[in-house]
Amino acid sequence: MTELIEKQEPDAGEGSIRQRSRSGFWFGVIILLIIMAIAGAGFYLFQQLRSQQQDLGGEVNKGDMQVIELSRQISGYQSQLAAIQSQLATLEKDIAGKDTHFTKTLADFSQLHNEKLNNTRKELNSAIQQVQRQLGKTRGDWLIADAEYLLSVANERLHLIGDVNTTREALEAADQRLKESGDAGVFKVREQIAHEIAALRSTNTPDIVGIYSAIKTLQEHVDKLVLVLPYSGKALITPAEPASPSNTDKTKETPDMLDSALDELHGIVTIRRSDQPIKEILTPEEAQFIREQLRVKLEMVKMTLVQQNEPLYQASLDDTKKWAEQHFNQNNDARNFTAELDRLKTIKIHSQFPDISASLKMLRDVSKLRIETDKAVQPDEEVKPAEAVQPDEEVKPAEAVPGKQQ
Numbered sequence: 001m002t003e004l005i006e007k008q009e010p011d012a013g014e015g016s017i018r019q020r021s022r023s024g025f026w027f028g029v030i031i032l033l034i035i036m037a038i039a040g041a042g043f044y045l046f047q048q049l050r051s052q053q054q055d056l057g058g059e060v061n062k063g064d065m066q067v068i069e070l071s072r073q074i075s076g077y078q079s080q081l082a083a084i085q086s087q088l089a090t091l092e093k094d095i096a097g098k099d100t101h102f103t104k105t106l107a108d109f110s111q112l113h114n115e116k117l118n119n120t121r122k123e124l125n126s127a128i129q130q131v132q133r134q135l136g137k138t139r140g141d142w143l144i145a146d147a148e149y150l151l152s153v154a155n156e157r158l159h160l161i162g163d164v165n166t167t168r169e170a171l172e173a174a175d176q177r178l179k180e181s182g183d184a185g186v187f188k189v190r191e192q193i194a195h196e197i198a199a200l201r202s203t204n205t206p207d208i209v210g211i212y213s214a215i216k217t218l219q220e221h222v223d224k225l226v227l228v229l230p231y232s233g234k235a236l237i238t239p240a241e242p243a244s245p246s247n248t249d250k251t252k253e254t255p256d257m258l259d260s261a262l263d264e265l266h267g268i269v270t271i272r273r274s275d276q277p278i279k280e281i282l283t284p285e286e287a288q289f290i291r292e293q294l295r296v297k298l299e300m301v302k303m304t305l306v307q308q309n310e311p312l313y314q315a316s317l318d319d320t321k322k323w324a325e326q327h328f329n330q331n332n333d334a335r336n337f338t339a340e341l342d343r344l345k346t347i348k349i350h351s352q353f354p355d356i357s358a359s360l361k362m363l364r365d366v367s368k369l370r371i372e373t374d375k376a377v378q379p380d381e382e383v384k385p386a387e388a389v390q391p392d393e394e395v396k397p398a399e400a401v402p403g404k405q406q
Contacts, residue, residue: 140181144366147177147186151193151360158353162308164205171197171356178363185370192359199354206349211305218340219298222291225337226329229282290327297323301344308349317345 154170157163175193178186282290297320304313321341328334362369 140183143177143181144183144186144363147174147181148360148363150174150177151356151363155357155360158200158356162205162353164200164203164353167356168197168200171200171359174359183366183370185366185373186363187373188369189359189362189366192362196354196356196359200356203353206347208305208308208349211344211347211349212302214340214344215298215302215305218337219295221333221337222294222298224333225291225294225324226331226334227282227287227290228327228329294320294323294327305349310349313349314345317341321345 150170151174154167154174157170158167171193175190175197178190178193297316301313301316301320304316321338324334324337324341328337330338
């Protein structure tokens, strides 16, 4: 039994050993599976990490590209901003220049406006003062102003037109105004006006209108003058047709025909005597030119007469007379023509007018005349005081101031 037990005990140990070996095998297998599972999980995790790392790398690269693009855009924006800033600076400069120009223009305009305003104010003040002076004038002042105007008109009419009559009338009217004014300061002016009126009355003035009419009459008589040289183109007189002769008066036919022929020749042919040799025959145009030239010379005489140019007037008359004597036959009409020219040549068309400006100058300085008149009106000697009277004597009114009672 003991052997059996002993035999059974080793068998039991082997069984346990086998059981242990199996359990260790499965345990190792399990551990191996676990290791393999852990390795697979680690590989899977590694792959996941790697893929995530690649994704992260792509995103980083993509972010870098975006950053580069953004930097490029920012640099572009910066360049655009710099250009805009430069444009803004240019605009600011232009605006500053225009502002300066406008400010200067406004200042100049304001200065000009102020100057015009000041000038207008001065003119208005002077006009107001003048109106006040005019309103403050008396009737005598107005009469003196009217006399001054008449004197200025007289000077202009005399020296510009040579109208002596109108000048004398203006002086007389000015003297009448001064007389009506009653101002004692204008006595010397009236005296000077009287001298000027006397000088005008002694002035010999030519009759310009009469001379002009005489020259115009000479122009109308130019066609009556006969040219020295003959000219063609004279109008023929158409002879009347003779009546048909009858058989009864054949004896008188020959004398009547001779008389009619002589009459026709007398109307066609003019016999004229000339002391000058005939060199050529003038055409009608040349004859008309000679007459028109004489009219033009007379027109020049009229122009010099109106202008009162004495030398040119005399020269024009000499030229006209020379032309008439050279181209026209000296018959009665021509001699009367040249005699009238000689008469006109003896007339002096320009007179030496007297100076009448002294009265105007004196009247313009009438205040000085008034002061001189006031000084002259004052008595030369002051009234002497009465002599001292003795207290015992009685003084009568008539004897107190001798010479007062007349």
